[in-house]
Amino acid sequence: DTEVTQTPKHLVMGMTNKKSLKCEQHMGHRAMYWYKQKAKKPPELMFVYSYEKLSINESVPSRFSPECPNSSLLNLHLHALQPEDSALYLCASRNAPAGSEKLFFGSGTQLSVL
Amino acid sequence: DQQVKQNSPSLSVQEGRISILNCDYTNSMFDYFLWYKKYPAEGPTFLISISSIKDKNEDGRFTVFLNKSAKHLSLHIVPSQPGDSAVYFCAARTKYGNKLVFGAGTILRVKS
Numbered sequence: 001d002t003e004v005t006q007t008p009k010h011l012v013m014g015m016t017n018k019k020s021l022k023c024e025q026h027m028g029h030r031a032m033y034w035y036k037q038k039a040k041k042p043p044e045l046m047f048v049y050s051y052e053k054l055s056i057n058e059s060v061p062s063r064f065s066p067e068c069p070n071s072s073l074l075n076l077h078l079h080a081l082q083p084e085d086s087a088l089y090l091c092a093s094r095n096a097p098a099g100s101e102k103l104f105f106g107s108g109t110q111l112s113v114l
Numbered sequence: 115d116q117q118v119k120q121n122s123p124s125l126s127v128q129e130g131r132i133s134i135l136n137c138d139y140t141n142s143m144f145d146y147f148l149w150y151k152k153y154p155a156e157g158p159t160f161l162i163s164i165s166s167i168k169d170k171n172e173d174g175r176f177t178v179f180l181n182k183s184a185k186h187l188s189l190h191i192v193p194s195q196p197g198d199s200a201v202y203f204c205a206a207r208t209k210y211g212n213k214l215v216f217g218a219g220t221i222l223r224v225k226s
Contacts, residue, residue: 004157031212042203042216043158056212090157101146101207103214105157 006091006106014114015081021109023074023091031096032074033103034066037088049074050096081113117141118206120217129226133191137204137217140185144206148214149178149189152201161202162189194224 004025013019023032031050035043048056049068063085065077074091088110092103119138127133137147145166150158164171164178164187171178177190191198204217 006157033214040219042218045213045215048212050212088155092157096212102148102160102163104160105150107157108155110155 004091004093004104004106006089006109008109009107010110010112012112012114013078013081015083017081018077018079020078021076021089021091021111023076023106024072025093025104026072027093027095027104028071029093029095029104030071031094032068033092033094034074034076035090035092035105037090037108043090047076078111081111083113086111086113116218117144118204118215118217120202120204120220122220123218124221124223126223126225127194129196129224130193133189133194133198133222133224135189135191135202135204135220135222137187137189138185139187139206141206141208141215142185143208144215145209146207147178147180147187148205148207149176150203150205150216151198152203152219158203191222194222196224196226198222199224 007022034046037043045058046060047066052068063080067075088108090108091106094103148163149161151161152158162173162176162178164180180187201219203219205214
């Protein structure tokens with residue numbers, strides 16, 4: 001199993017809604033990532049979890065709240081988002097600390113904020 | 115400050131010919147480089163990588179070349195196939211770092 005599974009694939013939410021994005025991997029990877037990608041732009045790092053602990057927060061606004069309940073799951077809780085937060089949200093995992101440097105990405109959640 | 119730059123937004127190549135995608139970087143602390151391929155509305159898929167201690171890595175039709183003195187790497191695809199049409203991202207990582215920094219991407223179109 002070399003998959004990173006993200007749900008939902010598409011999400012439309014209003015600015016007052018609370019929603020969550022979910023990510024799951026069963027490769028035993030201990031580093032998990034959230035990236036945000038706007039159209040025609042590169043993926044931008046948001047958060048990194050290493051061994052279930054938040055290790056990097058790229059100055060992301062508090063309306064995005066990550067959570068890593070266990071080594072296989074990563075959530076991104078969304079609250080009071082703005083229309084400019086509309087983007088493709090990508091989850092990725094890596095075999096930390098040793099092993100391949102490559103990230104395995106999920107297919108992403110396409111988020112639209114109205 | 116863009117540490118990883120892909121200066122060609124797009125590239126069009128005839129099927130069967132060579133595709134060459136270029137990437138420049140500014141951070142001399144980068145020690146590992148990766149190429150990812152991405153289709154619309156999908157996550158990036160790992161293609162090939164190279165460590166800074168090497169100058170070439172080959173995997174089937176894909177070869178990555180690294181010129182450390184010029185802080186430049188390139189991806190060669192030979193022969194190019196229509197299924198190679200996608201966005202290609204160059205990415206780099208610093209030693210002991212947890213971050214992967216991506217370039218802006220190059221759209222490759224392979225015409226049949």
